[in-house]
Amino acid sequence: MEVTVHRVAYFNAAHRxxxxxxxxxxxxxxxxxxxxxxxxxxxxxxxxxxxxxxDSETGFVMDLKVLKKLIKSEIEEVLDHKxxxxxxxxxxxxxxxxxxxxxxxxxxxxxxxPTHLKLAVTLYETPRNYVTYHGK
Amino acid sequence: MEVTVHRVAYFNAAHRxxxxxxxxxxxxxxxxxxxxxxxxxxxxxxxxxxxxxxDSETGFVMDLKVLKKLIKSEIEEVLDHKxxxxxxxxxxxxxxxxxxxxxxxxxxxxxxxPTHLKLAVTLYETPRNYVTYHGK
Amino acid sequence: MEVTVHRVAYFNAAHRxxxxxxxxxxxxxxxxxxxxxxxxxxxxxxxxxxxxxxDSETGFVMDLKVLKKLIKSEIEEVLDHKxxxxxxxxxxxxxxxxxxxxxxxxxxxxxxxPTHLKLAVTLYETPRNYVTYHGK
Amino acid sequence: MEVTVHRVAYFNAAHRxxxxxxxxxxxxxxxxxxxxxxxxxxxxxxxxxxxxxxDSETGFVMDLKVLKKLIKSEIEEVLDHKxxxxxxxxxxxxxxxxxxxxxxxxxxxxxxxPTHLKLAVTLYETPRNYVTYHGK
Amino acid sequence: MEVTVHRVAYFNAAHRxxxxxxxxxxxxxxxxxxxxxxxxxxxxxxxxxxxxxxDSETGFVMDLKVLKKLIKSEIEEVLDHKxxxxxxxxxxxxxxxxxxxxxxxxxxxxxxxPTHLKLAVTLYETPRNYVTYHGK
Amino acid sequence: MEVTVHRVAYFNAAHRxxxxxxxxxxxxxxxxxxxxxxxxxxxxxxxxxxxxxxDSETGFVMDLKVLKKLIKSEIEEVLDHKxxxxxxxxxxxxxxxxxxxxxxxxxxxxxxxPTHLKLAVTLYETPRNYVTYHGK
Numbered sequence: 096m097e098v099t100v101h102r103v104a105y106f107n108a109a110h111r112x113x114x115x116x117x118x119x120x121x122x123x124x125x126x127x128x129x130x131x132x133x134x135x136x137x138x139x140x141x142x143x144x145x146x147x148x149x150d151s152e153t154g155f156v157m158d159l160k161v162l163k164k165l166i167k168s169e170i171e172e173v174l175d176h177k178x179x180x181x182x183x184x185x186x187x188x189x190x191x192x193x194x195x196x197x198x199x200x201x202x203x204x205x206x207x208x209p210t211h212l213k214l215a216v217t218l219y220e221t222p223r224n225y226v227t228y229h230g231k
Numbered sequence: 232m233e234v235t236v237h238r239v240a241y242f243n244a245a246h247r248x249x250x251x252x253x254x255x256x257x258x259x260x261x262x263x264x265x266x267x268x269x270x271x272x273x274x275x276x277x278x279x280x281x282x283x284x285x286d287s288e289t290g291f292v293m294d295l296k297v298l299k300k301l302i303k304s305e306i307e308e309v310l311d312h313k314x315x316x317x318x319x320x321x322x323x324x325x326x327x328x329x330x331x332x333x334x335x336x337x338x339x340x341x342x343x344x345p346t347h348l349k350l351a352v353t354l355y356e357t358p359r360n361y362v363t364y365h366g367k
Numbered sequence: 368m369e370v371t372v373h374r375v376a377y378f379n380a381a382h383r384x385x386x387x388x389x390x391x392x393x394x395x396x397x398x399x400x401x402x403x404x405x406x407x408x409x410x411x412x413x414x415x416x417x418x419x420x421x422d423s424e425t426g427f428v429m430d431l432k433v434l435k436k437l438i439k440s441e442i443e444e445v446l447d448h449k450x451x452x453x454x455x456x457x458x459x460x461x462x463x464x465x466x467x468x469x470x471x472x473x474x475x476x477x478x479x480x481p482t483h484l485k486l487a488v489t490l491y492e493t494p495r496n497y498v499t500y501h502g503k
Numbered sequence: 504m505e506v507t508v509h510r511v512a513y514f515n516a517a518h519r520x521x522x523x524x525x526x527x528x529x530x531x532x533x534x535x536x537x538x539x540x541x542x543x544x545x546x547x548x549x550x551x552x553x554x555x556x557x558d559s560e561t562g563f564v565m566d567l568k569v570l571k572k573l574i575k576s577e578i579e580e581v582l583d584h585k586x587x588x589x590x591x592x593x594x595x596x597x598x599x600x601x602x603x604x605x606x607x608x609x610x611x612x613x614x615x616x617p618t619h620l621k622l623a624v625t626l627y628e629t630p631r632n633y634v635t636y637h638g639k
Numbered sequence: 640m641e642v643t644v645h646r647v648a649y650f651n652a653a654h655r656x657x658x659x660x661x662x663x664x665x666x667x668x669x670x671x672x673x674x675x676x677x678x679x680x681x682x683x684x685x686x687x688x689x690x691x692x693x694d695s696e697t698g699f700v701m702d703l704k705v706l707k708k709l710i711k712s713e714i715e716e717v718l719d720h721k722x723x724x725x726x727x728x729x730x731x732x733x734x735x736x737x738x739x740x741x742x743x744x745x746x747x748x749x750x751x752x753p754t755h756l757k758l759a760v761t762l763y764e765t766p767r768n769y770v771t772y773h774g775k
Numbered sequence: 776m777e778v779t780v781h782r783v784a785y786f787n788a789a790h791r792x793x794x795x796x797x798x799x800x801x802x803x804x805x806x807x808x809x810x811x812x813x814x815x816x817x818x819x820x821x822x823x824x825x826x827x828x829x830d831s832e833t834g835f836v837m838d839l840k841v842l843k844k845l846i847k848s849e850i851e852e853v854l855d856h857k858x859x860x861x862x863x864x865x866x867x868x869x870x871x872x873x874x875x876x877x878x879x880x881x882x883x884x885x886x887x888x889p890t891h892l893k894l895a896v897t898l899y900e901t902p903r904n905y906v907t908y909h910g911k
Contacts, residue, residue: 149328154327156330
């Protein structure tokens with residue numbers, strides 16, 4: 096009996112879509128206003144989904160108090176109120192699209208989630224633009 | 232052409248996370264404030280999802296008026312404004328975690344859903360904590 | 368590394384559930400108040416989900432600016448502020464249930480989405496009634 | 504100690520913005536696509552707000568069970584799944600803008616709300632367009 | 640230039656509507672299923688609104704970091720995961736309706752909000768039932 | 776018969792809370808992580824509320840198509856995907872708190888709203904932190 100448990104979290108960050116190996120004109124052509132060199136920002140909403148068998152002793156797939164703390168230490172404290180391009184080393188060379196941020200988050204969380212549990216993340220850049228990554 | 236139809240419902244209930252075979256200290260250690268012996272409560276939000284072929288005559292996978300009545304009689308009238316631990320026999324011995332409540336709901340609905348249709352339930356305990364169960 | 372990108376859109380339309388080959392009594396019996404001959408209407412909310420590999424150059428699965436324009440030209444400009452039964456030829460003979468509208472939308476979008484990408488649509492008829500179609 | 508109690512309700516309806524004493528060109532010029540002669544529709548969301556002293560015996564300003572029934576009989580059963588222009592006599596001569604519908608609702612409810620209580624209504628035509636009327 | 644700043648918070652609690660000086664039949668007659676002797680519960684959502692002049696030095700009416708901490712210590716730590724009737728002395732004698740809980744919250748916060756600022760609270764018992772109290 | 780019409784809009788921007796006449800330590804002490812010199816950002820949600828008599832000819836307080844265009848040209852095109860501190864001259868000297876941004880928006884819109892109509896703005900910096908300004 097596999098169940099998925101979901102936990103929602105939030106962080107606010109600045110970013111720009113940008114490739115250093117492209118000139119400004121090319122960045123604007125491809126990324127439009129999202130490439131503003133002065134940055135813009137978002138209230139990111141994150142859903143972390145963990146799937147597995149229910150532990151018969153606790154009735155939990157995974158204790159959400161534990162998952163909440165993990166998201167706080169590994170994601171919120173790292174990304175909240177940051178400039179993703181300037182302050183997160185991965186995004187000095189990787190374009191911080193919602194797709195790439197979702198993979199960054201999945202990779203950080205994966206190593207702390209017990210291996211018998213599956214992991215997926217959904218990341219809202221805005222209420223109308225969001226992505227889902229299942230790690231494969 | 233398989234389509235999934237989803238119907239959203241609500242119920243408000245009290246519960247506590249608790250194992251009778253553990254002492255109070257152990258219950259608090261594992262379940263924290265969710266184990267308050269005086270109970271706390273939630274506005275549960277339920278999404279019932281039914282998947283199958285569209286009936287060519289009606290254009291429905293399943294008539295949502297029928298599904299709405301079924302959720303009302305089998306879930307809302309049973310769980311709404313109840314104390315899950317004290318008033319739902321299953322939860323006198325099974326810990327009423329969101330995981331276990333979702334299985335309880337799935338089991339109750341499954342016997343009324345035509346067998347050629349698949350069933351899944353998503354249960355929000357809070358807007359930030361929720362679970363999904365597909366019945367396998 | 369497959370990621371799904373989602374884009375949300377809206378349109379407002381009138382419709383009735385109705386089969387021309389059934390008499391009024393039969394339409395009311397099956398479709399209830401949804402069959403009102405004078406029509407009623409909804410604020411439809413649409414989620415278009417596109418799944419595929421991330422383009423290593425842009426960091427996008429699909430440029431959401433492109434998807435947004437596609438939804439605007441192919442769906443919003445076609446369905447918004449329309450009477451589905453009277454003004455959309457498909458629905459002069461097909462009952463405009465949420466199921467059938469989701470297939471109509473999927474079919475229109477599919478021919479514009481690159482073939483290596485998967486497509487799914489979720490259509491909310493109301494916040495409590497919605498459908499999902501993956502095209503198979 | 505004055506408190507306001509709010510109750511939320513929903514109805515789905517078709518309408519068009521239209522003045523019979525204007526020709527089609529003038530209606531389109533002023534009301535745009537909202538004047539489509541075939542109608543379009545909305546999921547209207549209604550918030551009914553009642554303000555007054557708390558009854559010291561019950562702890563209620565007004566019993567929300569009573570308010571819920573009143574909204575059901577006076578508003579939902581009258582407007583839900585209707586064509587406002589064709590089926591609500593007021594709107595055969597009054598343009599069914601959100602402003603005018605909010606006054607219609609306020610007028611219908613006012614006569615059933617005890618006179619020592621104040622009444623206001625908020626009506627969402629869409630999540631982005633809504634109106635508030637306090638009855639003066 | 641008066642501005643209102645709003646801060647949203649959450650707490651989950653059990654309660655029942657009940658007067659000890661009424662017998663069970665009378666409690667059920669007036670409060671219906673909300674009077675279940677075994678309690679039920681809610682995810683309460685609280686909006687705290689503070690109105691005043693903007694401080695020209697900080698650009699704040701009131702530092703929301705301070706307001707957030709105040710709501711946490713005075714409201715969340717007091718009410719979250721509690722049984723309001725059994726564990727909050729006020730509600731051993733006062734019926735814990737949303738109206739009365741909103742006054743309880745307002746009274747607790749008022750003494751910590753600078754006197755030149757106005758205070759209001761909005762309390763959602765469910766997404767469809769809520770109350771507003773301005774303290775007069 | 777005064778009615779208020781509300782229109783919702785969105786813009787995404789970067790900012791930092793900061794006073795140039797304070798040193799970094801003082802900025803951090805007062806504004807915390809909101810003062811990050813590399814900026815962070817938000818999805819701002821704006822509600823523009825216009826109050827007045829209903830025009831008896833159109834049934835509108837103010838044509839929302841006109842208000843929508845006005846918000847687009849005066850607010851969205853000015854603030855969306857911008858760095859408020861660096862690109863909006865007002866905020867090179869005024870701290871871009873939600874309070875001050877709401878006044879900036881009100882001032883820009885006020886000159887385009889007919890003088891017999893009242894104006895208010897509500898600005899969400901996050902779903903949990905927002906402000907309201909009525910222009911006095």
